[in-house]
Each structure stands twice: as structure tokens, then as C-alpha cells.
Amino acid sequence: MALALALGASANDTVYVSGALEHEGLLDWTPVRYHSNTYLDLSLNYQCDSNRHHYHGLRATTRLEMTQWPMLGYEPDFPGHGMSHLSLTNIFDWGEISVGDVYGQFGSGLILNLYEDRSLGIDGALRGAKIEAIPTDGLHLTALGGKQRRYWSCYDDGAWGWNYRRDALVGGDVELHIERWSKRMREQDIHLMIGASYVSKYEAEDSLYTYQDGMMYRYRLPHWVGAGDVRVKWQMRGVDVLIEYARKANDPNADNDMTYRDGEALMASLSYSRQGMAVLAQVKRSDNMSFRSERLRMGIAGRLNNLPAFAQHHTYALAAEHPYATSYTTGEWAFQASILYTWNRKTKMGGRYGTTLKLNASHIRGLAAPGSWDIDTSEDGEYYTDVNIELNKRLSKRWWLNAMLMYQAQNQRVIEGEGDLIRSGIAVVDTRVQVSKNVGMRGEAQYLYTPHADGQWLFLLYELSLFKQLTLSAEWMYNIGYAPEATNEHFYTFSATYSHKAHRLAIGYTKTQEGYHCAGGVCRYVPEQQGVSVNYSFNW
Amino acid sequence: MVIGKRLYIILALALALGGCEVIPEAERLVPVDTPAGGGRRHMLVEYTGFRCVNCPSAAETAEQLQSLYGDELIVVSMHPASNPFTQGLYDYTCPMADSLYLWMGGTASTPFPTGNIDLQAADDGYLIDPLEWPGQLLQAMQDTAAPYLEVSAYGDSLTGELKIEVAMGATAAMDCRLAVWLTEDSVHGVQAMPDGSVNSDYIHRHMLRAAITPERFGIPCSLSTSVSMQILDGRCPDECVADQCHIVALLLDKDDYHILQAYETTITYISDPLAMPQR
Numbered sequence: 034m035a036l037a038l039a040l041g042a043s044a045n046d047t048v049y050v051s052g053a054l055e056h057e058g059l060l061d062w063t064p065v066r067y068h069s070n071t072y073l074d075l076s077l078n079y080q081c082d083s084n085r086h087h088y089h090g091l092r093a094t095t096r097l098e099m100t101q102w103p104m105l106g107y108e109p110d111f112p113g114h115g116m117s118h119l120s121l122t123n124i125f126d127w128g129e130i131s132v133g134d135v136y137g138q139f140g141s142g143l144i145l146n147l148y149e150d151r152s153l154g155i156d157g158a159l160r161g162a163k164i165e166a167i168p169t170d171g172l173h174l175t176a177l178g179g180k181q182r183r184y185w186s187c188y189d190d191g192a193w194g195w196n197y198r199r200d201a202l203v204g205g206d207v208e209l210h211i212e213r214w215s216k217r218m219r220e221q222d223i224h225l226m227i228g229a230s231y232v233s234k235y236e237a238e239d240s241l242y243t244y245q246d247g248m249m250y251r252y253r254l255p256h257w258v259g260a261g262d263v264r265v266k267w268q269m270r271g272v273d274v275l276i277e278y279a280r281k282a283n284d285p286n287a288d289n290d291m292t293y294r295d296g297e298a299l300m301a302s303l304s305y306s307r308q309g310m311a312v313l314a315q316v317k318r319s320d321n322m323s324f325r326s327e328r329l330r331m332g333i334a335g336r337l338n339n340l341p342a343f344a345q346h347h348t349y350a351l352a353a354e355h356p357y358a359t360s361y362t363t364g365e366w367a368f369q370a371s372i373l374y375t376w377n378r379k380t381k382m383g384g385r386y387g388t389t390l391k392l393n394a395s396h397i398r399g400l401a402a403p404g405s406w407d408i409d410t411s412e413d414g415e416y417y418t419d420v421n422i423e424l425n426k427r428l429s430k431r432w433w434l435n436a437m438l439m440y441q442a443q444n445q446r447v448i449e450g451e452g453d454l455i456r457s458g459i460a461v462v463d464t465r466v467q468v469s470k471n472v473g474m475r476g477e478a479q480y481l482y483t484p485h486a487d488g489q490w491l492f493l494l495y496e497l498s499l500f501k502q503l504t505l506s507a508e509w510m511y512n513i514g515y516a517p518e519a520t521n522e523h524f525y526t527f528s529a530t531y532s533h534k535a536h537r538l539a540i541g542y543t544k545t546q547e548g549y550h551c552a553g554g555v556c557r558y559v560p561e562q563q564g565v566s567v568n569y570s571f572n573w
Numbered sequence: 574m575v576i577g578k579r580l581y582i583i584l585a586l587a588l589a590l591g592g593c594e595v596i597p598e599a600e601r602l603v604p605v606d607t608p609a610g611g612g613r614r615h616m617l618v619e620y621t622g623f624r625c626v627n628c629p630s631a632a633e634t635a636e637q638l639q640s641l642y643g644d645e646l647i648v649v650s651m652h653p654a655s656n657p658f659t660q661g662l663y664d665y666t667c668p669m670a671d672s673l674y675l676w677m678g679g680t681a682s683t684p685f686p687t688g689n690i691d692l693q694a695a696d697d698g699y700l701i702d703p704l705e706w707p708g709q710l711l712q713a714m715q716d717t718a719a720p721y722l723e724v725s726a727y728g729d730s731l732t733g734e735l736k737i738e739v740a741m742g743a744t745a746a747m748d749c750r751l752a753v754w755l756t757e758d759s760v761h762g763v764q765a766m767p768d769g770s771v772n773s774d775y776i777h778r779h780m781l782r783a784a785i786t787p788e789r790f791g792i793p794c795s796l797s798t799s800v801s802m803q804i805l806d807g808r809c810p811d812e813c814v815a816d817q818c819h820i821v822a823l824l825l826d827k828d829d830y831h832i833l834q835a836y837e838t839t840i841t842y843i844s845d846p847l848a849m850p851q852r
Binding site: 082104105107108109233239240241242243244245247248249250251252253254255256257258259282283285287291293329332413446450451452454560 | 592593594595596598600601602603604605606607624625626627634635638641657676678679680681682684702704705707708711712765767771
């Protein structure tokens with residue numbers, strides 16, 4: 034309120050505070066220890082009711098984190114606590130100016146995608162400034178600069194628990210929305226966007242040496258590494274075409290074994306959608322596109338870009354058992370196609386309530402050689418394949434059914450660094466019944482067959498929802514075996530979740546197996562866990 | 574529009590600040606002279622695991638550095654049990670390896686390969702990427718001052734008992750710590766390789782097998798200007814091939830435990846127990 038008054042707020046202006054509290058915890062049995070990740074986001078918002086000097090208001094945000102004893106599987110630098118985020122955004126009629134910790138994405142993220150993903154432990158925020166502007170209709174501009182966050186460790190001259198590397202980043206993005214300058218295009222609902230971005234990262238030189246042919250050499254490293262991106266997007270009557278190309282100049286780093294070769298990525302996407310139908314086909318080639326703020330950084334943190342994984346993100350447990358992570362350094366050719374079709378209700382195929390069928394296929398292979406445009410057609414060149422068909426149907430007034438059949442192949446060596454090509458077949462049946470107004474039930478049965486790795490799996494889940502506030506669930510996963518690495522182990526989770534207005538509390542007992550949690554093409558190893566889980570969230 | 578003009582200027586400035594530096598191919602590697610020896614020996618700890626596909630490349634880097642520096646560099650490879658890369662059907666782990674790994678900040682999530690020079694912390698911690706080993710070692714080699722350390726090791730070929738004679742001295746009296754380890758060279762075993770294959774007859778070099786001084790940083794000792802002798806008892810583990818075993822002795826700083834001097838020697842096996850050194 035004081036801030037609002039200082040800004041000369043009037044009675045018609047709005048000031049409000051919003052926030053979110055999120056806590057995820059596990060009381061581990063062996064040894065007895067409580068692991069938790071807690072985040073408190075606070076936002077002070079001031080909105081001007083009247084348009085005074087083009088000014089619309091401001092937004093101040095902060096985030097406090099307590100991850101000193103974090104959930105299992107995060108990187109060694111992850112533990113810490115303090116104020117991890119602080120930013121102030123001024124909002125004008127032509128755009129926004131933000132100072133503090135900012136996120137951003139240029140195009141599809143091939144050269145810049147700074148985001149936060151708590152499940153992976155990613156926070157790519159830039160501490161600096163960002164300007165987003167629409168100075169004239171059809172012209173979008175973005176400029177940003179700063180230093181990227183790296184967990185909590187400090188330099189001697191660090192401030193606020195933040196690790197300021199010696200590096201810095203500047204970047205700009207321009208998008209021309211041509212239809213804004215053509216009445217005819219707008220009348221025909223045609224959208225044409227041409228965009229270009231440029232990012233340059235600075236890093237002080239490291240003393241890196243190599244021993245070759247009996248001699249010691251020092252690497253001469255570029256201080257400034259630039260990356261550019263151009264894209265064209267055309268939309269018309271449900272058809273959407275995107276072509277995007279990115280190139281990165283010499284960037285020798287730990288990921289690419291100190292290679293000076295330029296990196297590049299090319300992506301093309303075609304989609305069509307209308308009522309009841311959607312079709313997508315896309316292809317991507319990338320080579321040596323690992324782009325980080327620190328040249329010696331490996332693992333999850335420190336990424337400046339994000340190459341989308343052309344693999345469907347699965348939520349069913351066994352379908353997500355062997356996930357895929359984008360191959361940034363060695364490169365890949367990725368192909369994906371999907372079709373969704375809905376038969377309307379009261380038709381022969383749709384039945385009384387309608388039927389939706391989804392077909393998705395992904396196929397990802399390596400490059401024949403570093404820098405090559407040829408596809409590696411050898412057996413080891415297959416990185417990932419996923420072909421699945423999914424049926425969604427309402428069987429009656431109270432009964433819904435979702436069923437999926439899937440073929441999957443995952444090259445373990447690409448994801449985990451070792452292993453074979455795991456081919457598996459998966460079947461899922463997911464059914465939900467609304468017993469009464471206040472009682473609902475859901476059941477899942479999943480089966481995975483593979484002769485590789487740890488063999489066959491069975492998954493069962495039962496969920497009971499009461500009064501739209503309380504959900505009780507039990508899930509069980511069993512490694513049936515019949516494979517070299519079979520364990521015949523049982524894994525289970527029993528939980529109760531209570532929701533009341535903006536509060537949500539879930540308590541359970543769980544034993545989960547080790548594996549990889551993946552999102553957006555990035556994976557994090559999660560070790561086996563057993564104990565009492567506590568999750569709480571509150572939004573206001 | 575005034576604000577618009579300012580934006581263009583800001584953007585232009587932002588982009589002008591950045592840039593792109595292209596290093597011509599002929600200028601990417603700059604030859605460097607390596608310093609002459611000064612009597613001080615250094616140790617490279619190589620953390621590795623049989624499931625780590627990139628570790629053979631790091632082992633090759635360690636070998637290249639050893640061929641460059643000869644006796645001035647002692648390499649010890651450690652397989653810590655706390656990292657998943659060492660877990661599985663084959664056990665090359667050693668409790669001392671795990672103890673040091675955890676002390677250096679290693680966890681189950683620490684990416685391999687990694688390593689350390691002289692048990693000393695670098696800018697970003699104790700564990701450093703193999704890319705940084707040559708540079709860190711080059712820096713460490715600048716420091717030539719070192720106390721005197723020489724080791725002789727004898728073994729009973731029948732019982733496996735070991736007697737280790739450690740001779741120590743310094744230019745000025747000082748307190749420090751003495752750690753003595755047993756390593757085994759040329760261990761034939763299993764290793765995941767960079768091409769995804771598994772080599773079932775991989776030769777693991779300089780593998781830490783046992784700690785003769787069981788404490789993490791050895792035993793306290795005092796150095797004087799005259800050479801003192803200490804005799805330690807040990808035993809060659811049953812799973813080791815006696816002829817392939819070496820003894821590594823380290824003098825460590827008593828406060829931060831960094832290595833002041835190191836020595837590596839082979840074991841001389843004697844069939845007559847009466848000929849073994851006595852305390």
C-alpha cells in the first residue's frame with residue numbers, strides 16, 4: 034500500500050498481493066532423515082485504472098527457497114536456502130521493463146530458453162534486466178542481459194547467496210507480424226511472423242590445457258560466443274507452418290569435448306487443426322547445440338537453450354519408465370507425427386457420447402558422424418522410438434475409459450551413458466466412474482513387456498474421490514522379471530489428498546524405484562526412495 | 574515516439590556490447606613449456622567407476638600426464654561406493670575411496686569422471702573435471718618446496734603381511750600427518766566404454782585397494798631436520814595380486830590435509846620372515 038501511495042495511486046487503482054507456498058517432503062527410513070523442497074512465491078501487483086503517461090502498473094516478485102536438505106537426486110550444488118528470486122517489472126502500454134531476476138525465451142528456445150522447473154531443479158534465471166516492447170503494431174522487440182543463476186554457492190564478493198559467475202549474457206529478439214500491416218491478410222485470417230534472435234555470452238578465459246603428441250598445449254578460448262536464430266511462422270485457416278534455424282559459433286566446452294565446430298539446429302513443423310481433428314508432423318536436426326553459461330558445466334544446470342524433445346511426454350507410469358532426453362552434444366535427427374480425431378456423439382463410431390482416437394509416432398536417430406547431415410542408420414543409431422495409439426471414450430453417463438497400446442524403444446546408452454536398446458510393448462487401461470455426485474473412482478492397469486533390462490512390469494492403481502475434497506489412492510508396481518536385470522521387487526504408494534479452497538495437502542507412504550524423471554527433453558536421475566511423503570500447496 | 578527511439582538505442586547498445594569471437598584453427602592450441610622437476614611429487618586422484626562410459630577417456634588423460642611428469646606424478650584411481658557408477662555386479666570399491674569422496678563433496682549425483690590434485694581445493698571445490706587436470710597440475714608443479722619422504726615396502730610372500738619403512742624429514746621442524754595406502758595396478762576387470770560396449774578385460778590402473786593407515790587423513794607425525802624412520806604393519810588384501818601392488822605414502826598438511834609430499838614404491842617380497850624390518 035505504501036508503495037502504491039508513493040506512486041500516486043488513485044482510488045480506481047488496484048493493489049493486491051498474490052502468492053503460492055509449495056512444500057514437498059519425504060521422511061526417509063534409511064537413514065532416518067527428512068528431505069524437503071519448500072518454495073514461497075510472493076507478488077505485489079499494482080494496476081493503474083487510468084492510462085496515465087502510458088503507465089499501466091508494476092509487479093514486484095520474490096521467491097524464498099528452503100532446499101538445504103532437498104529431495105533426493107538433485108545435483109550436488111542444489112542444497113541451499115534464501116531469497117532466490119527478486120524482480121521488479123514496470124508495465125507500460127508499449128511493453129514492460131523488468132529489473133532483477135528475469136526469464137525469457139526466443140522463438141522455440143533453440144538459442145535461449147531461461148525457465149524454472151522445480152521437479153528437475155532447474156532455475157535458469159538471469160539477474161539483470163529485460164525489456165519487452167511493441168513500439169508499433171506488428172513489431173515485437175525483446176532485449177535482455179545479465180548473469181545466470183547457478184544454485185547457491187558464492188564467490189567471495191557474492192551477494193544474497195547468489196553465485197555470480199564471471200560470465201554475462203546479452204541478447205535481443207525481433208518479431209515482425211506481417212498481418213498487422215496488411216488488411217487483406219487480416220481479413221483472410223492469415224498470420225505471417227518473421228523472427229530473428231541473437232544471443233552472445235561472455236566468459237572469462239579458463240586455464241585449460243591438453244596433452245597431445247608429447248606436448249602440452251593451452252586452449253585459446255573465445256571470450257564471446259554468439260548464437261543466432263531465424264524463424265518463419267505462417268498460419269491460415271487451421272494450418273500452421275514453422276521453420277526455424279539456429280547456429281552457434283565456436284563454443285569449446287566440457288559437453289562437446291572442447292570442439293570448436295559450429296553448432297546448428299533446424300526445425301520444421303506442420304500442423305492442421307479444426308473441430309474434432311488435429312494433425313502434426315515435425316522434424317528436427319541438431320548438432321553440437323549444447324549452449325551453457327559455463328563452458329565446464331555439465332549436468333542439468335547452466336543451460337541457456339532448450340531443444341524440444343520430439344517425444345511424447347507420458348504420464349502413465351510404465352509408459353514413462355524409459356523416457357527420452359534430447360541429445361545436445363552428439364546431435365540427432367528427430368521425427369514426430371500425431372493425429373487426433375474425435376467422432377462426434379450419436380454417430381456410429383462416436384457412440385452416444387463421442388470417441389477420440391490419438392495416434393502418435395516419434396523416431397529419433399543419431400547423426401552418421403559429427404557435423405554430418407546423414408542419419409545414422411545402424412542399430413546403435415536408434416535413440417528412441419515411440420508409437421502409440423490411445424482411445425478415449427465415454428461409455429456411459431458416469432463411466433469414462435482411456436486405453437493405450439504402445440511400442441517403445443529406448444537407447445539406454447544415450448540417456449544413462451550405458452546399456453542396450455530396450456524394446457518394449459506397453460498396454461494401459463484407465464477407467465473412471467462417477468458413482469454419485471460426491472463419490473468417484475478411478476482404476477488403472479498397466480503392463481510392460483520387454484526381454485531387456487529388468488523385464489516385465491505390472492502396475493495397478495485405485496483411486497477413490499469423496500466429496501470433491503478427499504482422494505484416497507493406492508498404487509502398486511511389480512517387476513515380474515524374466516530378464517537379465519530383473520529384481521522381482523514390489524513398489525507401492527498409499528496416499529490421502531485433501532483439498533479445501535486454495536489448500537491442498539497430500540500425505541502418503543511410498544516406496545519408489547530408481548529411475549529418470551524427464552520434462553521437456555531434460556532428465557534427472559532419481560534414486561530409490563522409501564518413506565512418508567508430505568506435499569502441501571497453498572495459493573492466494 | 575520518444576520511448577520507442579530510446580528502445581532502439583538500448584537494443585543497439587545491448588547487441589553492440591555482445592559479439593562473437595571466432596578462433597582460427599591454427600591459433601586454437603598454444604604450446605606451453607612444462608616446469609622442470611623440483612623434487613616434490615604430486616598426486617592425481619581419479620574418481621572412476623566401471624559403469625562410467627567416459628571414465629576410460631579420463632584414465633587416458635591421467636596416463637598421458639604421468640608419461641609427461643614421470644615420477645613426479647602419482648596417480649591413484651578410486652571407486653567410491655557412494656556413486657552409482659561403481660555399483661553393480663562388480664565391486665572395485667574401497668572404504669577409504671568413499672571416505673575421501675564424501676569429504677570432497679561427492680554425492681550420488683556427482684557426474685563422473687572427476688578428480689582432484691593433491692587433496693587441494695580448486696576455485697569451485699575439490700572435485701574437478703578431467704579437462705582441468707592438466708592446468709591444475711601445471712599450477713601445482715610450480716610449487717617445488719617439499720619435505721623429505723622415502724618409502725620401502727616388504728612383503729611376506731606366504732602370509733601377505735607387509736612391513737612399510739617410511740623415512741621422513743624437513744628443513745624445519747613441523748607437524749603433519751602420514752597416510753599410507755595400498756594400490757594395485759593392472760587389475761583386469763569390467764568397464765563400460767564410450768562406444769557403449771562393455772570391455773570385460775579392461776585394465777584398471779592404480780586402483781586404491783586398502784588403507785594401511787585406517788584414518789581418513791592418516792596418523793599424526795612430527796618432522797625434524799634429521800631423518801626419522803617409522804615402520805608400519807599392513808596386509809595385502811586377499812583379492813589382490815601381490816606382484817601388482819604398490820605402496821603410496823603421503824605427507825599431509827595437519828590443518829587442511831593437502832599433500833605436502835608423496836612417494837610410491839613397489840613391494841619387495843621376502844620368503845624369510847626374519848629378514849623383514851622390525852619395529
